[in-house]
Amino acid sequence: MTLRKRHVGLALYLGFLLVPIGWMLNMSLRPTADILSTFRLLPMDPSLENYRTILGDPSWYSGYLNSLTYVGMNTALSLLVALPAAYAFSRYRFLGDRHLFFWLLTNRMAPPAVFLLPFFQLYSTFGLIDTHLAVALAHCLFNVPLAVWILEGFMSSVPREIDEMAHLDGYSFPRFFLTLFLPTIGPGVGVTAFFCFMFSWVELLLARTLTTVQAKPIAAVMTRTVSATGLDWGLLAAAGMLTIVPGALVIWFVRRHLAKGLALGRV
Amino acid sequence: MIDLEWMAWTLPTAVFFAGIAALLVGMSVWQHVSPTRRRRGALGLSTTRGDRVFLGLLASAFLQLAWLGLTPFSPWIAAGLGGVLLVWILRFG
Amino acid sequence: MNRTEHPRAWLLVAPVLAVVAFSALIPLMTVVNYSVQDIFGPGQRVFVGSEWFREILRDERLHAAFGRQLLFTASILAIELPLGVAIALSMPTRGPGVSLTLVTLALPLLVPWNVVGTIWLIFGRADIGLGGALLHGLGLEWNYAQNAADAWALLLVMDVWHWTSLVALLAYAGLRAIPEPLRQAAQIDGASPWAIFRHVQLPKLRGVLTIALLLRLMDSFVIYTEPFVLTGGGPGNATTFLSQYLAQRAVGQFDLGPAAAFSLIYFLIILALCFGFFTALTAHELHDAPEGEGGEGEA
Numbered sequence: 001m002t003l004r005k006r007h008v009g010l011a012l013y014l015g016f017l018l019v020p021i022g023w024m025l026n027m028s029l030r031p032t033a034d035i036l037s038t039f040r041l042l043p044m045d046p047s048l049e050n051y052r053t054i055l056g057d058p059s060w061y062s063g064y065l066n067s068l069t070y071v072g073m074n075t076a077l078s079l080l081v082a083l084p085a086a087y088a089f090s091r092y093r094f095l096g097d098r099h100l101f102f103w104l105l106t107n108r109m110a111p112p113a114v115f116l117l118p119f120f121q122l123y124s125t126f127g128l129i130d131t132h133l134a135v136a137l138a139h140c141l142f143n144v145p146l147a148v149w150i151l152e153g154f155m156s157s158v159p160r161e162i163d164e165m166a167h168l169d170g171y172s173f174p175r176f177f178l179t180l181f182l183p184t185i186g187p188g189v190g191v192t193a194f195f196c197f198m199f200s201w202v203e204l205l206l207a208r209t210l211t212t213v214q215a216k217p218i219a220a221v222m223t224r225t226v227s228a229t230g231l232d233w234g235l236l237a238a239a240g241m242l243t244i245v246p247g248a249l250v251i252w253f254v255r256r257h258l259a260k261g262l263a264l265g266r267v
Numbered sequence: 268m269i270d271l272e273w274m275a276w277t278l279p280t281a282v283f284f285a286g287i288a289a290l291l292v293g294m295s296v297w298q299h300v301s302p303t304r305r306r307r308g309a310l311g312l313s314t315t316r317g318d319r320v321f322l323g324l325l326a327s328a329f330l331q332l333a334w335l336g337l338t339p340f341s342p343w344i345a346a347g348l349g350g351v352l353l354v355w356i357l358r359f360g
Numbered sequence: 361m362n363r364t365e366h367p368r369a370w371l372l373v374a375p376v377l378a379v380v381a382f383s384a385l386i387p388l389m390t391v392v393n394y395s396v397q398d399i400f401g402p403g404q405r406v407f408v409g410s411e412w413f414r415e416i417l418r419d420e421r422l423h424a425a426f427g428r429q430l431l432f433t434a435s436i437l438a439i440e441l442p443l444g445v446a447i448a449l450s451m452p453t454r455g456p457g458v459s460l461t462l463v464t465l466a467l468p469l470l471v472p473w474n475v476v477g478t479i480w481l482i483f484g485r486a487d488i489g490l491g492g493a494l495l496h497g498l499g500l501e502w503n504y505a506q507n508a509a510d511a512w513a514l515l516l517v518m519d520v521w522h523w524t525s526l527v528a529l530l531a532y533a534g535l536r537a538i539p540e541p542l543r544q545a546a547q548i549d550g551a552s553p554w555a556i557f558r559h560v561q562l563p564k565l566r567g568v569l570t571i572a573l574l575l576r577l578m579d580s581f582v583i584y585t586e587p588f589v590l591t592g593g594g595p596g597n598a599t600t601f602l603s604q605y606l607a608q609r610a611v612g613q614f615d616l617g618p619a620a621a622f623s624l625i626y627f628l629i630i631l632a633l634c635f636g637f638f639t640a641l642t643a644h645e646l647h648d649a650p651e652g653e654g655g656e657g658e659a
Binding site: 272276 | 390396403410639
């Protein structure tokens with residue numbers, strides 16, 4: 001019987017997670033004038049007008065493309081530099097390895113607000129302001145340490161014997177790494193990519209500071225809904241709903257690996 | 268040459284970072300000459316020499332902050348005390 | 361599983377060092393430089409020594425922001441950790457419910473942080489939000505834009521909504537790693553569910569819970585975007601936390617020197633927390649490792 005009760009509690013909690021999102025969905029299906037004039041639990045006359053506005057206007061939907069571009073670049077970049085390093089941390093002993101690992105972690109924890117101004121000037125110096133690369137690089141600040149950390153966990157759970165066997169069989173290191181080792185830790189790479197995507201997608205402070213027009217993230221474009229006549233609630237809600245979609249899709253695709261990955265990895 | 272004026276270097280901060288860099292190099296050489304042993308000291312933590320240097324620097328930084336925040340005296344006194352603290356942690360921590 | 365020495369190691373970590381040095385070291389040096397100078401404009405600056413540190417450390421408003429930060433962090437930890445573990449314990453372990461629960465739980469984690477603020481901004485408003493309207497319907501004076509207690513309550517509920525899932529997912533992963541026979545054996549011995557949790561499951565969860573605790577501790581310590589959207593730090597300064605106050609000084613008032621000094625103090629606190637985190641994590645590993653693995657690293 002306790003089993004039943006537990007499930008009721010869980011269902012209540014999942015409801016608590018979904019209701020605010022559902023409410024925003026409700027708002028997004030109604031024109032702002034209607035939202036402000038009457039309070040309704042369900043839209044009387046659901047319309048996709050708000051979504052049509054967003055998807056029909058390049059200044060809106062380019063925000064999505066920008067966000068997806070730098071998030072993709074950041075995920076690829078983070079994995080690319082983190083994979084070899086994680087291997088080194090999990091397999092080799094070298095001067096200062098633990099301290100290096102610690103230093104990396106401190107960057108994961110550093111408040112982005114601290115780095116705002118120097119970042120802006122650093123990227124100005126290299127002419128990177130308002131490019132996708134600038135945001136992708138800036139997000140490496142917290143994603144690379146995270147990626148190294150998660151991957152190291154996965155790699156350490158792979159027996160060393162594989163490395164030694166490959167060496168005896170005459171595999172060169174790059175060939176061993178790419179054809180034998182990487183497939184073995186496949187789920188780990190997936191989980192790492194998931195977390196890199198997630199943290200880059202949800203971050204706004206740095207993304208907004210380093211971009212002005214060309215690479216402006218969708219989350220920053222949303223401030224456009226504030227106008228002289230007040231907030232355009234319907235439009236704001238629709239834009240918000242659309243930012244949830246990519247994340248939801250990603251979760252759906254990795255759902256099987258997620259539980260396994262979480263159990264093996266560290267985050 | 269890229270313009271680095273925005274980094275606003277000053278002599279004291281340059282000396283500070285050069286000092287940190289020299290410390291890192293020195294520690295590496297020291298490690299090479301005589302490798303550290305992990306041990307448990309007065310702080311009750313299992314530390315290597317590098318850990319103790321880090322802890323010492325962190326502790327003296329907090330000491331410096333406490334000094335600046337709570338007393339009106341010259342920060343140089345705190346710097347001196349911080350140095351003593353660093354050496355103590357390195358030796359006995 | 362002893363690690364060996366190999367010259368390749370440095371080659372493998374070099375890319376990470378390059379990337380992180382570029383995006384962390386250079387900015388950090390700049391912050392240090394700013395913190396000891398009074399900067400009026402490009403090329404116009406005066407060395408002021410530790411003046412800014414002295415000023416910031418005695419700044420009443422900073423003390424207040426720090427106090428609020430501690431209160432906020434302590435509150436969300438006290439709610440999210442037990443709640444997360446409770447959710448993990450009640451999650452199904454097989455069947456179609458697993459995927460559904462996992463996906464729903466992970467959903468808030470993938471919502472951009474300012475949208476999290478927006479969701480609750482809409483939900484909490486008394487005129488158009490379901491939550492606000494419900495509270496009004498119950499006859500409560502609810503106005504988070506004017507009442508500090510309401511603003512706090514809304515922020516806490518938002519953070520619980522946003523982040524408890526992370527704790528729950530970690531705890532769930534930890535629970536799944538415990539061999540099932542262990543629990544069954546205890547059940548056959550007639551142990552109560554609470555006893556099983558207390559003596560079989562909780563000890564095994566120590567590792568993941570440490571990670572959860574520290575991740576939430578660090579992340580809540582640097583919280584910025586959500587309160588910025590939801591309350592803007594108000595009413596008054598009632599929900600101005602450390603990052604908020606820092607951004608106000610650095611971007612709002614352009615006080616580069618004091619903001620940099622503040623950043624460094626903030627960073628030192630984070631560094632100390634990190635060290636605790638790292639020690640807690642590796643103490644675990646060192647405990648398992650054979651003796652003599654000691655002299656593994658330096659400098």
